[in-house]
Amino acid sequence: MRLYATQTSPYARKVRIALQEKAIPCTVEWVNLRDPDHPALTHNPLGKIPVLLRNDGSAVYDSAVIIQYLEVLYPDPPLLPLDPDARLEALRIEALAGGIMDATVSWVLEQRRATDCQDPDVLQRARGKVLAALAVLQEETRLWVDAATAPVLSLAQIATVAAVGYVDLRAPDCLPQFPELMTWMHAMRLRPSVRDTWPQ
Structure with missing residues (x-):
């Protein structure tokens, strides 16, 4: 998987922390949001980050949705309680x-x-x-x-x-x-x- 992010985005940071806490392998690609052709635009028409590119090429966004997806794909260790x-x-x-x-x-x-x-x-x-x-x-x-x-x-x-x-x-x-x-x-x-x- 590949994550499009910036180093200062708190939304992307939330996902980056979750990936590390779950020990999920993922390549992070830094983007410049001021670049009119930044690569995240190809996968999110809003041009916002983070964008998680799955192994099949499909995209997941925004940060809350990405984390819910990671919880389903990698349930252990859980970031959310079951209760x-x-x-x-x-x-x-x-x-x-x-x-x-x-x-x-x-x-x-x-x-x-x-x-x-x-x-x-x-x-x-x-x-x-x-x-x-x-x-x-x-x-x-x-x-x-x-x-x-x-x-x-x-x-x-x-x-x-x-x-x-x-x-x-x-x-x-x-x-x-x-x-x-x-x-x-x-x-x-x-x-x-x-x-x-x-x-x-």
Whole structure:
């Protein structure tokens, strides 16, 4: 299998961590999304990454769908619990982390506009969403004290790492007010799948 990704995409990082946690062999091909002919466009008409190219040449996207596909194809070790309530809770946290990624991307794109063209309301709303969701994730990580040394990370933990790592990359001033979350992230950097996928 081949994964089209960028080194900074939190969505692609979520998949890259999952692949490593499950020890699934996969070639990662870095793409430049600013290139109008980047290879992911051939397989995803939206031009977004990540895209997982299966051995038969068919494509799977986006990150949430790719991970569900990997769970079916390689059920062990599981990233999602079998218990319906626990599974729903994990998916809820994944969705929350995904919202942080989406809001941070919106903030970044607005910041890249000329200063006199930026919409302060867009910036404020995006930042507010990120801060509110980070507060919830900080509460969740209090239950994950042993995650750095666990046999396998859960999907909720993987999504949290990807989301917080992206905020750290693009809007690090959002994080000092969440010291427990940052302590948890610091411990997680000792884990190979987290360390090896750190945004650059």
